Amino acid sequence: MDMFDLYADRLERTGEYGLLFEPSGRILYANRVWRRRRGVHRGRDLGSVYDGLQESEARVLRRSIAEARGGPPMSDLVVTVSTADGRGMRQMLWRGVELHLPERGGVIIMALGRPLDPVGGDGEGMGFTIRPDGTVLDVSAEICRLCGYGRAEVLAMNTGQLYFDDGEHRRILRGLFEYGFIKRGEVTLRCKDGEPRAFLFTAHALRQRDGSVWAYSGYFRSPKTPDASEMLKTFGAIVEALPDIAWVAGRDHTLAAVNASYLRAFRLRREDAVGGRENKLFQESIAQGLIQAAIRVFEERREIVTSMMPHFAGGALWYRVVRRPIFDQTGRDVVGLLGICTDITRQAGRETAFMESIVEEEGDAVLVIDSQGRLIRRSSTLFSPTVLGAGEGESETPPELTGILDILHPEDLPRAQRSMRRVLAGKGPDSMECRVKNAKGRYMRVAVKSYFNDEFFNEPRMYVVARDIGRAMQLRRAELVLERLKKATGAVSNRELAEFLNVSPASISNAKRAQRIPADWLLAVGRDTGWSMDWLFSGLGAEHRGE
Structure with a gap:
């Protein structure tokens, strides 16, 4: 047995992929693991190590082989290759060393490789390749069969139609866009008959020469499920x-x-x-x-x-x-x-009574928050447009909202966190104004009063009474306050209102421009006309005193 046969025998015994090849890339020997994956029988032409590689991957491999000639062993090299079904891509980790075998014409390379992906052995994967916009470029016929579709049906679909849960779809896309790969993912797909079906998967980015991603490719594997x-x-x-x-x-x-x-x-x-x-x-x-x-x-x-x-x-x-x-x-x-x-119906009933007791005005919304800032519960009253989901009656928090910080305006976060600490540490009420995002993605201003209570579930909770003050703030604008003062005094112009208040017409114009109405104007009109000063200022409530 010469040295070539000795190395070949060692490679045949290993559980990894084993190759002996010329520096040009022509494969001289491949072990049983590699042959089984390629579907090649012993004695057949084995081809080249560059077969099936993208040009960018082939360039990297050539450079690595050239650097190893006459020098140290090849460093670990990650190479992207096609899955066994040819429908997706997977990554392989290769290590190589230069061998001097005069009986074989000089120098050859011995290399060992293994799948880099951690979701199953080689040959188990069902490949896929998709565009960043969700277009399916290629997919294994087997995974189509498992989900009840024909392959042509899946190729005509967008991946968004295949996810069982939209939230999971968003999380997976976020991971791919941020990192360029998912090593060991889990996903539940919606079968054609509506059934959910779980898979493990791996995916990584395929890039063009300029570094931009043109597709994501990988493979699925069915998870182990006990009987x-x-x-x-x-x-x-x-x-x-x-x-x-x-x-x-x-x-x-x-x-x-x-x-x-x-x-x-x-x-x-x-x-x-x-x-x-x-x-x-x-x-x-x-x-x-x-x-x-x-x-x-x-x-x-x-x-x-x-x-x-x-x-x-x-x-x-x-x-x-x-x-x-x-x-x-x-x-x-x-x-x-x-x-x-x-x-927990009995405790929830006591909590409901407490929530009702802290509401001061019709239209107030109550949110229940735990010590980690997670939304637990809300009252049946919702803002319009809604902030915490649509629906009648009390409800659990929608799954896409995991915490109160998710809906707060970024500039209001520090103030909200300080308020939360004061309530939970001091166990007393606290008030603030902030902006929250509604269902239309716009921010609305609310007045908030928060209370502490740990009596119902043996855990600290914060009860937040929120009131939409966006309309109230609009009604307090100087031009609207001046209109209410005119209505109360019977004035039809700024000059007539100035005469009633015993001020110059310029004072009226200056107050409107500065968006600031002197308090003594409100006091004078309220005292002399019988109209409510609260209504004159805010435009809300009864117009006349005593109503």
Whole structure:
């Protein structure tokens, strides 16, 4: 056995890709791992290491090989290659060393490579390539089949149509735009029949010569999901022993175990619930929220707590919901979740009474915020345009709003944070004015009074009474105040109003220009005419005293 055969034998035994090739790139030997991936049999022409590479990738590889000639071993090199199905791209990490083999004509390169992506072994991936605008350029026929589509259907769609959750869509796009890659992502796609289906994926940017991104490419892999009977055996007794509503669901959103409290709360039979999916058991509007909450647990790989959630069937029932991820034996992959709903209706009723007691005027909105600034609950009163979602009655906070800071004007953040610290640390009320973003993306000015209370849930909460003062501030403009003074005095011109006030006409013009009405004008008109000074100043409330 010569040295070439010795190196070839060593490469054949490794679990990584192994190659022996000439500096020109012609492959002399490839081990079984590489041959299996390429679908090439032993003895066939193996081609070149540059086959299938983008020109930019080939240039980098040539430079790395040239630098290794007569010098130190090749440094680790990341090369982008096509997936096994040819529909997407994946990254490989290669290490090489120069070998001197006179019997083989001189110098050859020995290289070892492995997939850089952490979501599965080679050959498991279902490739995809998409444009930054969501246009699908190429996609594996297998992933189309798993989601119930024909490949031609998917190629005619935008990726936004395939996501089950719009929030997840935005998070993934944000990650790609910011970093240019996602190494180990999780996504739930909407199948053609409306079913959710979870996948692991990896994606990275494909760039043009000027560095701009022309596409994102990678591959999907189906996550490991234990058999429902296995999960039932493991968690069934635990779930049944819990007094609160409890359930276990797999990554495919199939219910593996539920307790009697769950069946009573959702009015289901056990034979219908276990093995069923939430999108089939409940109305679409209800199932969408339940599945989106589960997706957050699977994606963020941590416990998610919803402090307050009203019962979907209405009424006065409130719950605290905890969803905890279930990991596989390696502790790496999330294979399901355990959910627990605790009835907090009695505490919520006491809190509702407190919220009603701190409202001073009709139209005031009340927001409930925890010590981390997260929005927990709001009153049924909403601003117009709405700030905290549309809908009638009390509601949990919309999922896209995770904290009060999300809707505040950036310039008002420091003041709001100081106010929050004063309320939570001092346990007393505090007042301020700030601007909040409404549903139309515009800022409106509100007056805020915040209260502290920790009696209902054994945790500190801040209760914020907010009042829209945008209209009130408009009514206080000098020209409108002057119009109300004219109405009260019967004056039809600035000159007549000046005569009533015993001031010069120029004083009226100066006050209007400076947007400042002297207080003694309001006092004089109110005293002499019987009109309300509050109405003269603000334009709100009763026009005459005593009404």
